Amino acid sequence: MRPILQRLKEVFSAHSYEDESLLDEISLFSQLSRSEKKGFILLLHRRNFGVNEVIYCENSPVSAAYFIIQGSVGLFKAKGDGIQDRVHYVSQGKCFSSAALFGGSSSFTSAQALEATSVFVLLRNDFLTLVGEQPGTAMKILIAVGQELHADWAESRTEFLALTHRLTNANIVV
C-alpha cells in the first residue's frame, strides 16, 4: 500500500524520492535544507550518457549546468588540425558548464562522457526562475558553485606554479 501511495504522491508532485536521495550525494547541495532540496529537485532533469557520448559541443550556447551523479566527464578543447585536448576531468559529485548559472554565452570546451555517466541537468531558465522565487536557495547554490570554481582555480594555479618551478629548476624556458 505504501509504495502505491508514494508513487501517487510522486506523480502529483512531479518529484522522485530516488532523485532526492541522489541529491544528497552531491556535495554542492549539502548546504541546502530538506525543504529547499524538495523544491530544487523539481527543477533538475536526470539524464544518462553512454561511454564517449557527447554532452555538448565547443562554442555551443551555454544553456544548462550539469551535476554529475555517477561517472565522469572530460572537457575538451579543439586545437589546430582538428585535434582536441582534454583540458579538464570532472568527477562524480562535481559540476561542469556552470557558466550557465553566471550568464556565460558560449562554451569554451566540449563535454564528453568518459564512462557511463548520470547527471542532473539544470536549465538556465529554470535557475533564473529559482532566483526569482527562492533567492536564498539560488544564492546557496551559487556560493557552492563559486567555491568549487575557486578551488579548481587554486588547484590549477598551484599545479601551474609547481610546473613552472620544475621547468625553472630544469633550466627549460618555455
Add this chain to the structure above:
Amino acid sequence: MRTNFLLTLLLLLLVLVLLLLQYVLPAIPFFKSSLIIAFWVFILCSCHPLLARSVHRKYLILRIILALLLAGIWIAIEGQLFELLLSQSTAEPHAMKNGFLSRRLSARSAQWLEFVGAAQSSVISFADRIASELWPSAGRLLPAILIALLILALWQALRRWFLELIPNAYFVFVAHGLSESGRRLGSYIRSETMQASLTALLWGGALWLLSIPNGFLLSVAMAMASLIPYWGIWFIGFAPPFLTAVFSGNAFQVAALAIALSAIWLLRRVLFAERMQLSRPRIAAIGSLAWALLGAFLVGSSGLLLVLPLSSIVLIIVRAFLQARSTIVREVDLDPLAHLSP
C-alpha cells in the same frame, strides 16, 4: 499619453455641449441623434490605438477631420435609412393633424420604438447563441473542467515524463523550448486574465450604474472580446452606446457610456500596456482583424472571440521553440568526435 488626457478634457467639454443642446433643442431628435453619433465617432477615432498612435498635433487635427467625415457619412446613411423606413411604414402616425414636421417625427419615433424591441430580442438571441456555442451543455462542461484541472495538477509530472522520452541530443532544445514557452504562456495568461477581469468589472459596473439591460452579459462578452488585440474592446464596447444612441436617443446616457468606455480603455492602457506588449505575440492590426473575421466566418461568433487568443497561444509556443532552435542546431550538427584524441 498627454494627448489622451487632452482628449479626455475635450470629451468632457463635448458632453457639456451635448447636454446643453439636449435642453436647447429637445424637439429635433434627428439633430440630437446625429450629434450623438458624431460624438461617439470622435471618441472612437481619438482613442483607438491605430488612430491615436501618434501624439503629434497635426494627427490630432487629422483625427478630428476623420471623425467629422465619418459622422457626416453616418448622418447621410441615417437620413436615407429613415426615409426608407418612413416609406415602408404602413401605420398611420398619431400626429397627422399636427403638420408635416410633427408627423414625420412621430412616424420616426414609432418606427424606432419597433426596432428597440427587435434589437433587444436580437441582443438576447445573440447572447444565447454565444452561450450555446461556447458551452454546449453542462454535461460537457463539467468533464472539460475536470480534465483541465487534472492536466493542470499533473502539468509538471507530464512535462518531466515527456522530457524523459527525448533523446540526449535534443534534450536541451526541447527542455529549453518547453520552459520558455511555459514562461511566456504563463505571462500571457496572467496578463490577459488580469486585464480582462478589470475591464469586465469596470464595464459591468458602468453598465449597472447607467441601468443598461443585460449589463452582466455584456461585461462577460467584453472580458472575452478584450482578449482580441486592437479591436476586441470596441466590438462589444461600441454596442451599448450605439444602441442607446439609435434607439433611446438619451444623450446623457450615451455620453456617459462613451466616457466610461474611454476611461476604462485609458486605464487599461496605463495599467497593462507594457505588460501586454511584453506578453502578447506581435500580430499586425489588420492581420488581427482578418484573423477575427476568418474565425467568425469559419466557426461563428465564438470563432470571432476565440481565434485570436488561440492563435496567440500557438504563436507563443512556436516562437519559443524557434528561439530555442539555435541551441540544438549547433549541438547536433557539429560533431567533435570526428577528430577526437582524448
